[in-house]
Amino acid sequence: MAEPVNYNDRVLIVGKTQSGKTELARHLFLSMNGAQRFAIDPKGLLDLGVEPVRNPLAIDWEAPITHYIPSVQDRHEYEELYDLLWGHRGPPMLVWLDEAMGPTMAGYGPRSMNLAVRQGAAMRFGHYACSQRPQNIAMQLRTEAEHIFVFVPPIHHRDLDELAREMLISTPDLTERLRALHESEGDFAFLWYCRATNEITEFAPLDLGGGALAPAELEEELELEEELEEELEEELEREGGAPVGGPGGPG
Numbered sequence: 001m002a003e004p005v006n007y008n009d010r011v012l013i014v015g016k017t018q019s020g021k022t023e024l025a026r027h028l029f030l031s032m033n034g035a036q037r038f039a040i041d042p043k044g045l046l047d048l049g050v051e052p053v054r055n056p057l058a059i060d061w062e063a064p065i066t067h068y069i070p071s072v073q074d075r076h077e078y079e080e081l082y083d084l085l086w087g088h089r090g091p092p093m094l095v096w097l098d099e100a101m102g103p104t105m106a107g108y109g110p111r112s113m114n115l116a117v118r119q120g121a122a123m124r125f126g127h128y129a130c131s132q133r134p135q136n137i138a139m140q141l142r143t144e145a146e147h148i149f150v151f152v153p154p155i156h157h158r159d160l161d162e163l164a165r166e167m168l169i170s171t172p173d174l175t176e177r178l179r180a181l182h183e184s185e186g187d188f189a190f191l192w193y194c195r196a197t198n199e200i201t202e203f204a205p206l207d208l209g210g211g212a213l214a215p216a217e218l219e220e221e222l223e224l225e226e227e228l229e230e231e232l233e234e235e236l237e238r239e240g241g242a243p244v245g246g247p248g249g250p251g
Helices: 021-031 075-087 111-123 139-143 157-167 171-185 215-238
Strands: 010-014 036-040 065-068 093-097 125-131 147-151 190-194 199-203
Touching: 010 021, 010 111, 010 139, 021 036, 021 093, 021 125, 021 147, 075 111, 111 125, 111 139, 125 139, 139 157, 147 157, 157 171, 171 190, 171 199
Parallel strands: 010 125, 010 147, 036 065, 036 093, 093 125
Antiparallel strands: 147 190, 190 199
């Protein structure tokens, strides 16, 4: 049986837009009442019932829940933010990064985020991350994840390659399991991989009370994700790496 998700675990939740990944992450995040919870919302679309913060200097370190919307969205801001989070020594901490592509990329993650992901469990520091492009995020978010949730329908095969490697399953097998699950259970179904037990469990859609995005909100989210992909391509080109559509990226 899979072990339960704890506040100080490393969790990766993967799926296409409106697949259900954010709703699951929100449910897990809000249920961890024993920890101070900090959500990083690059898209600015989350509703957590608290007033968003847009400046690191405005963070209330006594607040049980913080909703942070980055104002600049550059490396310096994320480096500074994770330095503050990792350096803060108070109650147990859970950080949720709602979209990991952009704040991180293949070969790069904020230094203190990498430390938190590698060492956080012992320091009472958990990290949950969502993404629809796991090949284009910091490697540690995949390799250190104790729990990986993958929503239907199957994402790009190169992204599935990265997930299959972590889940100790072949890419064709993972693709087929997602396809069959989607066919039998419909949208919002998902696979849950627990690294400790090396088990993959199939789940029908959960009723988390979130509901789907309204058409205008969905259009806004799709536009934001396109902008994130474009920014990532520009960043990779500036640093001499392969663009998203090149080797190692989607065709």
